[in-house]
Amino acid sequence: MPRNRIPEATIRRLPIYLRTLSDLVDDQVEVISSAELAEKTGFSSEQIRKDLAYFGAFGVRGVGYSTSHLSQCLRRILGLHKEVKAVLVGAGHLGTALARYNITRHKDVRITAIFDSDPQKTGQYIEGVPIRPIGEMKETIKREGIKMGIIAVPAPEAQKVALKLKEAGVEAILNFAPTKIVPPEGTFVQNVDLTLELQSLAYYVNRE
Amino acid sequence: MPRNRIPEATIRRLPIYLRTLSDLVDDQVEVISSAELAEKTGFSSEQIRKDLAYFGAFGVRGVGYSTSHLSQCLRRILGLHKEVKAVLVGAGHLGTALARYNITRHKDVRITAIFDSDPQKTGQYIEGVPIRPIGEMKETIKREGIKMGIIAVPAPEAQKVALKLKEAGVEAILNFAPTKIVPPEGTFVQNVDLTLELQSLAYYVNRE
């Protein structure tokens, strides 16, 4: 329950805190200070305290944060306390890798439906999840109440797919297509472009 | 030739400008204004002008920017005017998808060597590039003068791999392992964590 508007930068750090805390819980560490968390995550301790304080006072002065309590709170803040279903559109190399990676490893956000326009692919399975024709997308998303979409289709189709996802009820989109998607009204879009990452990285080769 | 220190945010936008400009060149468009470029990229025209101006005056007042000249300049600024070689470490699902995606599509930054510790994988090929044992990594990187590394190994190994890459002469690292890599002295590290992206995205489901 955010008190006011939360900086996007903060939201993007929360999953990192959560991952670190989960590891600590696994290792039976019960309490951690912001300074220790800082060392493990690479962010400053003030930043961590400030980020967490946006959502309330989770720590104990003079002591630190309860790892289990804080990780539970972060899960809830992020909306991961119940499994989040996501739909993947596009089962090419990248889409398939993402699906395998996600389905085998992670539980919080889980790809429960995959769509592709290629009839050769539909009917196949990725880690037990069937690839279905794109025509069934809207209905499936509505029926299953899916709110999150992952786009891994060729660039020229990405914007259209985003719109279809929105129309079906999706509210947050992760786009891997090498093009910038303009967020359809009422959706949040995060673009992740691997080619772009590589290209901007090239700038840092042979400098400073 | 940067006049002073360039904001990281600017560097990350340059490849997007470049991509848009390349498309324009292909479409025989010779000149474009910052306002038109703004519409195509989603950034503001002032921002685009400011970003470009960090590197010099590429535009013509009253006219706009020459698409071919500007794209050439951006290529040079990013260091993409000559092919940039990159090494991929880790040929699991994600690494393999990245390699296929990169090798088949892109020319600017090209994966020319792939390494994996699994003897079952070494000897296989991804799009014509052989997967080699990790023991050969250092020597290959040195011999080929590779400055860029892509890490797609399991989290516990990522930091070690980063250090090895640095020792071999790599200066910029793109890390896909689900852990934050602390940049070894003298390297620039960009962490891209797909799981994290999905988790922070979950926050935007069912809000505002």
Add this chain to the structure above:
DNA sequence: GACTGTGAATAAGTTCACAGCT
């Protein structure tokens, strides 16, 4: 004494607004 929570100070990044070329 130790560590959190937070206002105040600083830095980074974006938008405004306009002077200056062509």
Add this chain to the structure above:
DNA sequence: AGCTGTGAACTTATTCACAGTC
């Protein structure tokens, strides 16, 4: 007239520094 290049204003994000609590 049209569009760039840029200082100045503003907004967002980070760091400092310390009062408050256990």
